[in-house]
Amino acid sequence: MNYFKQILRFAIPYKKYAILNIIANIFYALFSGLSFMVLMPLLKVLFDKETDKLTEEPSYHGFTEAATYFNDYLNYHISQLADNDAAKALTFVIILILTVFFLKNIFNYLAMYFITFLRNGTLKDIRNELYDKTIELPLSYFSEKRKGDIMARLGTDVLEIQHSFLSILELLFREPLTIIFTILFMLTISVKLTLFVFIFIPISGFIISLIGKSLKRKSDKVQKEQGYFLSLLEESLGGLKVIKGFNMEAIFNRKFQGSTKRFFHFSNSLLNRTNLAKPTSEFLGIGVIGVLLWFGGRMVLVDGTLEGEQFLTFMGLAYNILTPAKAISKASYSVKKGNAAAERVLEILNTDSPLKDSPNAKTKDNFSSNIKLDNISFKYEDDLVLKNFSLTVPKGKSVALVGQSGSGKSTIANLVTRFYDVNEGAITIDNENIKGLTKHSLRSLTGLVTQDSILFNDSIKDNLLLGKEDATDEEIIEALKIANAWEFIKDLSEGINTNIGDSGGKLSGGQQQRICIARAVLNNPPIMILDEATSALDPESERLVQDALENMMKNRTSIVIAHRLSTIQNADLIVVMQKGEIAEQGTHNELISKNGVYKKLVDMQSFE
Template identity: 40%
Template sequence: MTHIFKRLFNYIRPYWKRIALAMVASSTYGAMDGAFAYLVAPVLEKIFKSKDMVIFSVLPLGIIAIFAIRGLCRYTNDYFMRTAGQLAVQDVRNDIYKRNIFLGLGFFYRQQTGALMSRVLNDVAAMQEGVAVIITSTLRDFIGTIALFGVIFYRNWQLALISFLVIPVTVIPAQLLSKKLKAIARSSQEKLGGISGHLQETFTGIKVIKAFGVEHREIDRFNAANRLYYVWMRKWIKYSNLNSPIMEVITSVGIAAVVWFGGSKVMAGKMSAAEFFSFITAMALVYSPLKRLVQSYNDFQRCVGAAERVFEIIDEEPEIVDAPNAVTLGRVRGEVELKGVSFRFGEEDVLKNVSLSAQRGEVIALVGPSGSGKTTLVSLIMRFYDVNEGAVLVDGHDVRSVSLASLLSQIALVDQETVLFNETVANNIRYGKPDATDAEVEAAARAAFAYDFIMQMPDGFQTNIGDRGVRLSGGQRQRLCIARALIKDAPILILDEATSALDTESEQMVQNALNNLMQNRTVFVIAHRLSTILNADRILVLEKGRIVESGSHQELLEREGLYQKLYNMQFQDGPVELAVGAP
């Protein structure tokens, strides 16, 4: 727990000026409680014993002034402490996002998207609540407790010892509950992540849910996840609220002993009634901040549970990193070579001893059954993963020896998933080259055959296309992705099933745009339709992670191998486009 607190403190430290100001206000607030309890005795003696009417007349104004100062100090403390906490948690959220976005694809394939979102949002929110409690309430209540204990011991050390003896006893249940609360807090955050994951799946897959009419099934799944979260939160509520009644019972013993012992001293004339009342006032006031300190400890346990989950992600090491002496590539010719490349996911071999060479301007098509390793092969060129054996070379440079940023600047990708952002048309095209001029954006749109439909939109290039380009057709989204790749002007191009989800009319328009994009570039095409690969310089046929055939379209048909089987499967009912499976 100590190391978690230290890490939290490192995030808080940059905002020490706000915290210092809040501490001054907090100290004043806490000291006011002690001053109030201390002044009870002399004021009562002046009024009731000395009959001092001046003090009596000023007393109401004094009470108002004291509470006004306390209120101002509390506001100052809360404002600056909470804003410091908010800024610290903002830094945590920025760090977890930055760390996430630089992690490899393997990490994201192992994690549920909704669960990751929950860590960034829900876990950090739990941290924020805990930090706010810790740095807002703890200091104020601690100073107030110390000031009141000072008054208690000053008034009568014997009574103070009696009242003080019960306080260590109250710590025992807090310690016993703290470990349980921490475990419960962590588990409840995990269950909340499950709810977030289910929501993410539901909203992204709503079309499938409705098409199969399984809304009630999804409702039952969500209700079950929500119920599980409630079970863990019920445990949290159960144990976190045990402290207060236990502490009240224990402290009542101390209060009873003080009342009996102190009352006896007053009746024996060994202590004035005013001093005893001052003592009782201080003792009554001290138990409130003590209870809040115990509650803060419970909140801190929840904060620690959430912080552990957050720091797990922040501490996750990227699988793909630059070598210590990584070379920065200038613009390459576009020569790509794989030498004896093998790659596996866990224990599963995906590619086995694959070798190929692509010259500048050559178009290489990759075909094969589903799961044959096509997408993995091009992913290794982009260094989304590192090979287990062999090497991937670009212009003779091992991709592991060059900086990742300079490598990816040489490659443009048009994927079967048309990923667009909730931004304007222009900014989506400019995504591959943020400093592109309006003229370059327009030229890329024209080359991608997207200019005409863009100009028909309400605000042209400044039209917002909605989440994932929901306001566009499939063909329009794909042409924007092609324009995005065009404006990047990279020497190596990867087309991963770029026309697989389009109708015939849209495919023809997209294919024309692709032809513009492919000029003077080294191109790797993962083929789904025959129109994409007919004119490829070479077609590589993959099966079970190996290249089993290589040649032109006509050469492969004449060999009567796997390629011909795939071809015949598509043409058995007439001359239709070749579908060779998804990667």
């Protein structure tokens, strides 16, 4: 229940629906019991021909004889209305029964109507917070997670919680209320028979509970395996070109079929255990009914302490207990399954982001002097990627970072934008530590163009609006012209409203990258970070984009990470990195004259 206590906070905004549901359930439980009690007058009319018994108004003699009073009271008034005509009396009794059953079903509908808003509202809010948390958590959190598993938690696990949440309310209110009202009516008929029910139903409940003990563990396995094969599907779609190019279809088929086979076995085990509940509870219920028939039948036929119509009504009430009792056992299974889902969802929701803004974080709206990396060290896992690294980037200057793969170039881009935090040292903007700034204001000061063209399955316009939400079509077209992208976009059938497909798959690599650069141009930040921005371009596209980049970097602070000489030779400062440290630094001409590491890289025309 600990997990559901945490989930219940999502229901608080919808508590009025919970209260209305409880009220409707109280009336449903009341009329559910009454629907059997009103059968007594019908049975009396059908089987008791001595109508003179209905001529005197009965008197009340205590709770244990309340059923007799209720029966006689209804019969008296019905006989008065019917003027002792048995056919009319039958009509009135039938109308009474129909009215009670109508009210029972009206309140049943109202209870389900109100709980619908509660369930779906809770589902919406859990999904929203889970998505918000997923976006908030740092990149490092997802480096060890499978995307498919995150998707499964957001999809099927949250749905499982929704269904279990309904079961909790049934478990706490609807079914127990029905049982309580029914038992009260049963006590008015016969205390002895009701005691029999109290003895046998807990025994039945204990036997049923033994079946459900392993459900949480089995459900957890099912959900984890579902997350795995969804992740495998997501990876297969993303890497379809590689899978086909290397003839790996059979390998991935084996992986996927192995996962679905495990899912098959786990699901069978879970469902078979769940399905065992119904026949078990049905058999135990009939066992209780059988005992009641034997004992109650003796009270009618041998002892004469119970009227026939009272006994039949009591049996109906006893059966009325079995339905909610079975529902409670079913709900308890659902809760156990939902507990596993809640645990997986709360694992993400309860994860504290190490990068979240501090309570007194400042908002910074402008950039005036420099970016300083002061003696910083950083490691992703065990080995340091950057060691005691220091660098100052003055406002309006461009600094290029070059070096072999693994030298820490892209790590600097990740640290300046605070995708990760440094382990030692500090990064400051205008002498303010970026840890003391809100992430939103920090990233508003920086524009990022990465090696991978990150685009979304939407129109060109909507992809660019991510850079500036309120940009006009004229501003978008101007940004596309600066990025040398307008010349191919203007020929598209729908222009800037053309959909570019999943990850921009309808465009070439060079076209994708130019749209990404246009997005950065539209954003117009004071600090620009170009991480391998031209590496995906062919020579012609590179020439087109290079001019745009140079125009964009004029009078703008830029950190450029590149492998191509043409991208960095005009930088104000070139920093050559080796194993997380600075090997050389200077302008292009200064470094060439040193005849060191940079000169060798230039001679090879490779910064790898």
